Amino acid sequence: MVSVKAKGLSIGERELRLNGNKVKDLLTKLNLTDDAVIIVNKEGEILTSDRNLKEGEELTVIEVFSGG
Numbered sequence: 001m002v003s004v005k006a007k008g009l010s011i012g013e014r015e016l017r018l019n020g021n022k023v024k025d026l027l028t029k030l031n032l033t034d035d036a037v038i039i040v041n042k043e044g045e046i047l048t049s050d051r052n053l054k055e056g057e058e059l060t061v062i063e064v065f066s067g068g
Contacts (some may be wrong), residue, residue: 002053004038006030008061024049030061045055 002021007013011030018025023039025047034049041047042058053059 002055002057003060004055004057004059005051006059006061009063011061018053020053021064022049022055025048026053026059032061038064 001018003017004016004026005013005015006026016026016029018029024034026039027034027037038061039047040060040062047053049060
């Protein structure tokens with residue numbers, strides 16, 4: 001279990017306690033799918049759903065939109 005800080009347009013700024021330590025656990029907690037958002041850490045690195053999260057990590061949730 002880890003606690004992380006996440007911010008994004010649809011979620012605002014939140015501190016979340018996760019049942020696991022992976023990005024996919026964050027997505028589950030936020031009821032999001034990995035094809036609907038991009039997760040970026042404080043250093044600007046894009047995180048895949050299998051990536052381990054660190055305690056207290058600060059993340060940005062960027063929503064992906066498409067259209068034509």
